[in-house]
Each structure stands twice: as structure tokens, then as C-alpha cells.
Amino acid sequence: MPRARRAKRNRRGPAGPPPGTEAPEEGRRSGRALLTWVAGILSAVIAAVVGVVFTGWFGSLGPGAFDELSGVAAPFTVAYVSIRDDPDLALREPVATARDRAILLGIPEEGERAEFMERHHAAPVGNVTAIAVLNGNRSSLRIADLRPRILSRGPVSAGALLRPAGAGEAGTIEIRADLDRKAPRFMPVEGNDKDTPYFESQQIDLARDERATLIMTFTARKAYYEFDIVATVVTGDGTEEVVIRGPGDRPFRVTGPAPDYRAEYSESPQGGWAIPTPGPPLPDTKER
Amino acid sequence: MRRPAVLVMVLLICLTVPSGAPAAAGEPVAWRAVWSVALDAAAFGATGPITDYSYIVEPSARALAVTAGTGGIVVLDPPTGRLLSTIPPEPGLAEVTRMRFAGGVLVALRWSPDGRYSWGRLTAYDPATGRRLWGGRAAEEAAVSREAVAALTPSSVELLDAGTGETTATMPLQRGCTGKLAAVADVVAVLEICGTQRVRLTTADPTTGRPRWTRDLAYRAPRQWPPPAEPDTTVKAEVAVAADGSVLVDLADDHPRLYAPDGTRLPMETGARPSWDYTSADTSGRPPIIALGGGPAYTVSSGPSGTERIRALDAGTGLLRWTSPGPRTKPPIATGGMLVTDAGEVYSARALDPWPLVGRLLVTDPATGETSDLALPSAGSAATLVGGAGGLIFTRSPPYDESGGLKGAVRLTAYRLVRASLARAPLPAWPDACGVLTDRDLRLLAPGYLADPHARTLAGVRLTKPVGCVWIPPADEGDVVSVSVQWVAPSVPEARRLVEEEVRYGIGQARTGSVQAPDGSRIVYYEIGDPAGTFHAALISTGPVIVKMTALTPESLRHLAPRALANLQGA
Numbered sequence: 001m002p003r004a005r006r007a008k009r010n011r012r013g014p015a016g017p018p019p020g021t022e023a024p025e026e027g028r029r030s031g032r033a034l035l036t037w038v039a040g041i042l043s044a045v046i047a048a049v050v051g052v053v054f055t056g057w058f059g060s061l062g063p064g065a066f067d068e069l070s071g072v073a074a075p076f077t078v079a080y081v082s083i084r085d086d087p088d089l090a091l092r093e094p095v096a097t098a099r100d101r102a103i104l105l106g107i108p109e110e111g112e113r114a115e116f117m118e119r120h121h122a123a124p125v126g127n128v129t130a131i132a133v134l135n136g137n138r139s140s141l142r143i144a145d146l147r148p149r150i151l152s153r154g155p156v157s158a159g160a161l162l163r164p165a166g167a168g169e170a171g172t173i174e175i176r177a178d179l180d181r182k183a184p185r186f187m188p189v190e191g192n193d194k195d196t197p198y199f200e201s202q203q204i205d206l207a208r209d210e211r212a213t214l215i216m217t218f219t220a221r222k223a224y225y226e227f228d229i230v231a232t233v234v235t236g237d238g239t240e241e242v243v244i245r246g247p248g249d250r251p252f253r254v255t256g257p258a259p260d261y262r263a264e265y266s267e268s269p270q271g272g273w274a275i276p277t278p279g280p281p282l283p284d285t286k287e288r
Numbered sequence: 289m290r291r292p293a294v295l296v297m298v299l300l301i302c303l304t305v306p307s308g309a310p311a312a313a314g315e316p317v318a319w320r321a322v323w324s325v326a327l328d329a330a331a332f333g334a335t336g337p338i339t340d341y342s343y344i345v346e347p348s349a350r351a352l353a354v355t356a357g358t359g360g361i362v363v364l365d366p367p368t369g370r371l372l373s374t375i376p377p378e379p380g381l382a383e384v385t386r387m388r389f390a391g392g393v394l395v396a397l398r399w400s401p402d403g404r405y406s407w408g409r410l411t412a413y414d415p416a417t418g419r420r421l422w423g424g425r426a427a428e429e430a431a432v433s434r435e436a437v438a439a440l441t442p443s444s445v446e447l448l449d450a451g452t453g454e455t456t457a458t459m460p461l462q463r464g465c466t467g468k469l470a471a472v473a474d475v476v477a478v479l480e481i482c483g484t485q486r487v488r489l490t491t492a493d494p495t496t497g498r499p500r501w502t503r504d505l506a507y508r509a510p511r512q513w514p515p516p517a518e519p520d521t522t523v524k525a526e527v528a529v530a531a532d533g534s535v536l537v538d539l540a541d542d543h544p545r546l547y548a549p550d551g552t553r554l555p556m557e558t559g560a561r562p563s564w565d566y567t568s569a570d571t572s573g574r575p576p577i578i579a580l581g582g583g584p585a586y587t588v589s590s591g592p593s594g595t596e597r598i599r600a601l602d603a604g605t606g607l608l609r610w611t612s613p614g615p616r617t618k619p620p621i622a623t624g625g626m627l628v629t630d631a632g633e634v635y636s637a638r639a640l641d642p643w644p645l646v647g648r649l650l651v652t653d654p655a656t657g658e659t660s661d662l663a664l665p666s667a668g669s670a671a672t673l674v675g676g677a678g679g680l681i682f683t684r685s686p687p688y689d690e691s692g693g694l695k696g697a698v699r700l701t702a703y704r705l706v707r708a709s710l711a712r713a714p715l716p717a718w719p720d721a722c723g724v725l726t727d728r729d730l731r732l733l734a735p736g737y738l739a740d741p742h743a744r745t746l747a748g749v750r751l752t753k754p755v756g757c758v759w760i761p762p763a764d765e766g767d768v769v770s771v772s773v774q775w776v777a778p779s780v781p782e783a784r785r786l787v788e789e790e791v792r793y794g795i796g797q798a799r800t801g802s803v804q805a806p807d808g809s810r811i812v813y814y815e816i817g818d819p820a821g822t823f824h825a826a827l828i829s830t831g832p833v834i835v836k837m838t839a840l841t842p843e844s845l846r847h848l849a850p851r852a853l854a855n856l857q858g859a
Binding site: 098102105107133135164166172174175198202210211212214263265266267268269271274275 | 508510512513639760823
């Protein structure tokens, strides 16, 4: 169930390595040093509990950040999730109100801009790449499968197109999931295994406190999608599903390109978005 | 050798605080300039202009060494800025890439211009006289202790006597392995990196090379799906030592390692990224770990937003003593019982930034982590924090070609922290940015502009009136105009001096025109380049007020900037 998992996102364990980590390198310790060391680790745990250690960090987590300490930890947590922000963005509705125009064309605070993008369901056009860093919470676990789960589908977004400067420099994509397919799976883009779902042959094993980075690209041509990613996780206790959601604990989004947009904006050097149409009453013909 | 043109320009007594404030007690309230010196390219034996990034400043309590481009070095007296000595370029060697003080000896690492990258020669000098003590020792990296120099070569770490350059001990590296090193007064730390197979940390006596303790570090390569096309063939390792002998090792594997001086491992959070200073030659790589009275403090960024923090630990227990807002750019400088770091840019939008006009430095109390955000009496564009020693903080300006012939002059300024038991002087009244232009003014472009005010916080205090204002055009195709109140100086001459600095160092070649009124009010027009294109700006100053206006087109600015000046003069 998404809500239950949601609280566990973006959380990390207490500071410091658990006892036993890198034990071989430590060599022989004196009794006092060992005590000091254990005290240090204990202190980090205590500090984490009282929430002093990562004030800024916990601030962004909201309620539920301490679930793990009450013993309901997911097999892994998402230490970090982001989307690559190079592609064009499409908004579902045109920007009309005075406040929204001030945010779009002007120089809003970061929070206002994010809230605007959320309210307009801003979606990358054509493809989106999600990067998630997973942190293992069990002595061993295996991620046996990863697949996108579509939460909602609609016609492609055509309200407005926002084109960042320097867009279009997409990196090499090795695996992708085509959301237009009936049951989308991650498939290799090239090679002999092109028809075999990638995570059927590439399984991810994580030890406790070990991390792995997933780079996942999703494509869409026919529709607008909101989705999350479901991981099937095998641990000593059995099989579980863990949901990876997008930044801000929101669904990931992507839309197919529209034949036409109500308006098209380019990134303005001043900071907002602008319609790049030089001409009266603004006779600036400087190349931008 | 040419006589360097060293111009001691001004000895400043600064204006922002009452003089006679107690020097060592009370709260930090301001920075006071102690001296300011301009060094031109000729001071370094250079014949052509010098680029901004080639300057290196290395401070110590008894000498402040400055070099640029060509390999010549100027040594100043830290308390006064007086010239102590000049050191000519070394024949057959290229520019200086590192300077360090080993006790009273200045050691410089210079590139060999033979095309072998990262391979150079060490030379040592008496900073008081500039006399060359020894030279020619091969090294690709160097670290110094109280009396020894550790020189990294492809096969070993050579420990040299700082006074003579003679080898006192050799710490061999295994064949096929590379080294990284760091040193403080009586510890040298060496990382031996063998591909991705093995990483060993050794701490040793810097004179005898006798190991104190060693650790074999279990490296786990970062894991990624799909795997990178070209997997790493070696570990990206860094090592730093604090003055108390604490060691920080980063193998870029999400598990930074922190060791107490006796080798006990102290806890660090998984995924924390130590703030290595890769950015500038200026600081010669300020380490992200420093020793405070009670234990080490390290600077890390952690979390998805990369929030940077300084975290101070108790040496005995490993307990966290305090954590405070960290460096936005580089690790802090410890001097005179304080930690100092750049406040950096807080806001990311472009028309309203950078803001404010003046530079700011954060001062952290090493005992409590309590941090004050204090303005420098200097434009931010004119002052890069380059170091500290003996209770003074040093900043450097970008090089500037004066029309009078002083080419590539760089200005070094020393500041002292002023403490007072009184609260800081209240800020002067700042004008409302949205009042700088009226609806009637905007009608020159089109009827129907809407003002969007932006409030801001300065040193933790929210300014009462909006200091930024963005005017949204009635049609999407129209020009967006912004006004940002950049600073209100405590006096008119101070405002003029700040504008002068900003025009010289901040605007520089981007200037496209200027207008000066008989009362000293000014409008300076310039362009601002951005990856998304160019936009246009005007720096408007009248009385103590300094305002920046921007627009996408120069025409909008030419219409509106004179109006803004008139409105400010009338206010």
C-alpha cells in the first residue's frame, strides 16, 4: 500500500557503521578504545533518536521518519530519489491566473515554483529518467524484480510547453520501460537480451547498510502517465513489495508529445520563462 | 630580477563599527579591514596578464605567500601587509601549484614543463629573505609537517628535512599502487591505493617514517544498475589530517571513515560526502577536517539537497558536540579562536542575484557551533576568502587592469573580527523595491504591469520591506523587469566605494555605458550572460542606496533606469 511505504522514503539509518563493519581493518583495539568506539556508535544512535544529528535532513522528511526505530523498517529504504531535469516539460492546463503568471514569467522562490509545477502536473515530454539510491536494511536481501506501476493515464499534456536552455542532451539510455505498453517492464535498449526484461537476469543483492543506485528511464508517446515503481524483494522472512515514489513523495510523471501547445516558453536568462518572440514593442534582436 | 611593483595602497580603518570596541570579548559584530595591498603582474615576474584562477595565497602566522601564473612568489608580513621578500621564478620550471609552510620554511611545488602532467619539483625558501634553501626534489604532491616535507613520487613517499631537502626516510609504495598524502605538525598520513583491490592507510612519524598505526580499508565499489559503461579501475580516494592527528578518508563509496588520533574509528553517517575543496588553487585545498579544542570537526554534505554542515565531535567519546550551517563552497578556516567560511549565495534566481552586494562571511564559535553571518565592508565580487592566520582573515580580488598601466593587479585585504558586547547596529532603512518604479513608469513599456514583491532575510533578520520586485508584463510576450535593492550603506562615501568596487570587479568588461549626475548619483549599464542567453542590467546608486535593475532588453532599461533613479532621489 503506497501510503504505508511512503513514510519510509528518504530515510537513512543511524550514523556510523554497525558493529562488525570493517572489523578486519580495525586490528586489535585496546579495551578503552573499544569502549570509546562503542560509545561513539551508541551516541550516534541516541543523537539520531533525539533528532539532533540531521536537523536539516529530518526536517524534509515529515512525520513517519522514525518508523524504522519502532521496528517496522522496509527491507530497503530510498536514501535519495531524483529525476534528471533536462527534457522539455509540458503543463496540463494553460497558465492563466495573475499569480501563476507571476510564477511562470517572474522569479519565484524555489518552493513556489515547485508547488506551481505540481499543481500544473508538469511532466517531462517523451521520457523521464529517475535515479534512486537504495539502502539495505536487512542482513541480506534480493530485489527480484522492478517494474513501473501506472497510477493514472490521460491524454497527452498540451497546456503549455516549457523548454529549458540546454535541453536535448540526453545521456545514453541502456534500459527503459515503455509506458505505452500494456504491462510495461524494463527492457535493454540494445543487445541480444532485447526481449528479456532486464531485472529478470540482473538481480540486485543488498547487505545491511549497503547502497545501490538505480538509473531508470521511462518513455511515453501516446498518453500522460503518473506512476511509481514496485520492487519485489526477497528476504529471509519471505517476499515483499516496496514502492519507490518520486521526489517529494509524489508519483513520477511523463507525457507523450502533443502535436500543438497552447503556448511555448523558453527558459529566460533572468530566471523565469519567456516567450521568445522579439518584435514590437520589444525590438531586441539579440540572439539568445 | 625585476623590482616588483608592490603598491601598498591603503591602510584602512573601517567604518561600519565604532572603533575602540573590545577586541576579544563579546559577540562578533563586524569585520574591520586592517590592511589592503595591490600586487600587479610584474610583482610575480610576469610579463603578460595573469588569469584569475592562477593565484594561490598561502597564509601562516609569520608569512603570507602569494603566487600567480609564472612561478614568482611575493611574501608579505601578515599583520601589516608589508613586503617581506620576493622570490623569482625557478629556471626551467613552470607555475607554482602548491605552497606550504613547514615550520619557518616556505616550500613550493612547481610543474615541470616537460609535458609530464602532475610531475613537478620542490623548492624551499626562507620567507623572510626570499633566500633559496634547496631545490630540485621531484614530487607530484607535497604535504608538510613541523620540520619535514613529505614528497609523493610514483614509487614512494620521501620524507625530507625542511631545512636541507635531504631525505630522512622513505615510505615505499607497492608496485602498481598510487599514493595520496596529507600531513600536520607531527603526523603524516599516506593512502596506498592499489586499483580497486586494496587501500591501506598508514599514519607515521613525519621525520622517521615509523608507522603509528595502519588500517586496511574494505573498499566496496559503488553499485549501479545498469552498470556504468566504463567501470572504475581505481579508487577515487582522498585523505586529510587535522592538527590533532585525526584522519578522514573518503573512498567515494558512501562510507567515509573518520579516525581519532590513536586510530580508533569514529562514527560517520552512511552516504555523507566530505566537502573536498577541488575548486580553487586559492586555498591550496583546504581540508574538510580540522582540530578544535575538544576534538575534530569535519564538513560534509548529506541528504538529497546536499545540505552542508560542520559537525564537531568529542575526541574522547566520539559524541557529536555540535553541528552548524556548513560551507557552501569550501571548508572553513580556523584562526584566532573562530571558524570562518563563505556565506555563499543563498538565492538561486538570476535577475535578483547575487544578493546582497557586499560579501559575507560566517563565523562559527568552535566551542558551541554558534554561527554569525557578518557582512564584509567590500563588494562580494571583490572579495574571495583565501585564508586566515594569526586571527586575521585574508581576501583576494579578481585581477584588474587599471587604465593607468597597472596590469593584472590583484588586491589582498586582511580583516579582523570586531567583537562587542553591544548588539549589532540596526540596519539602515531599506527602500521598498516595488516603490522604485511606479505604474506610470511601467506604462512606458505597456499598460497593465503587475508588481511581484520578494522579501528577504539578511543575517537571520527578515527585512521589513520587499528588497526584490519583479514586474510581470500584461502579455506573455512582454519584457519582465526586476529591481533588487542590493545594499544600503551606512554612509554615502561607503556606498560610492562599494559601487566603485562592484563596477571594477563585478561588472568589469560587461559594462555598456554609464551616466553620472552632478550629485554623484550613477547609473552603470551592463550585460549579464547566462546559459539561457543574455539579459541587461543597470546598477543605480544614489545617496547610500544601491539598486540593481534588470530587463530582457536594453531598451526597457534605458527607459526605466533614469525613472528609478529619479524616484529614489525623490524618496
